[in-house]
Amino acid sequence: MNFDDKTIRIIHILKDSFFPLLKAGLEYTIPVAIISFVLGLILALIIALFRISTFKVLNSVARFYVWVIRGTPLLVQLFIIFYGLPNMGITIDPLPSAIIGFTLNVGAYNSEIIRAAILSIAKGQWEAALSIGMTNLQALRRIILPQALRVSVPPLSNSFISLVKDTSLAAAITFAEMFQVAQTITASTYEPLWLYSEAALIYLMFCTVLSALQNNIERKVEKYASV
Secondary structure: OOOOHHHHHHHHHHHHHHHHHHHHHHHHHHHHHHHHHHHHHHHHHHHHHHHOOOOHHHHHHHHHHHHHHHOOOHHHHHHHHHHHHHHHOOOOOHHHHHHHHHHHHHHHHHHHHHHHHHHOOOHHHHHHHHHOOOOHHHHHHHHHHHHHHHHHHHHHHHHHHHHHHHHHHHHHHOOOOHHHHHHHHHHHHOOHHHHHHHHHHHHHHHHHHHHHHHHHHHHHHHHHHHO
């Protein structure tokens, strides 16, 4: 098969750019997604507990936070943190800015997942736990949260996969994750179609692996739930 010069050039560009893109994904995209998701889960649990709290102040603060974060685009939130806060004398580097932005976003969305999972547990579970002398905190930790976890695993897994893709937005704040690397290479090769398609392929590879892990986790959770 004969290839013209342009085709050969594109093949060389894709071959030379694949490992830099993959490296950026493994060194920055995935770690930032994991760190942000873990911190976001902790924040989400706190906000979910505030949402179901009988203390009106805590409930109102949580509602306001969720309302603001869910009602504004993630890209705008990243811009406010990285470009806006310096006007107030607060300068944050790209990496922590990305982690803060993703954590706040994940915390708001996942708090609703966790809240719904907790509320899905029958009130009788609470009553049974309290009747044998458990405190509210003990009942939550030993009885309610383990059951809520099984309910929330699928949507939380989907949230993590979405976060991996959303990390591409960090390119807008000069964070050198995979998509930003693709933009840099594109600026010197002038082949946006092929390089962005290659970046999309690598994102697809990551998400396919994560989807397989999600299915495995869900099977294990279902197995323990049926015991």
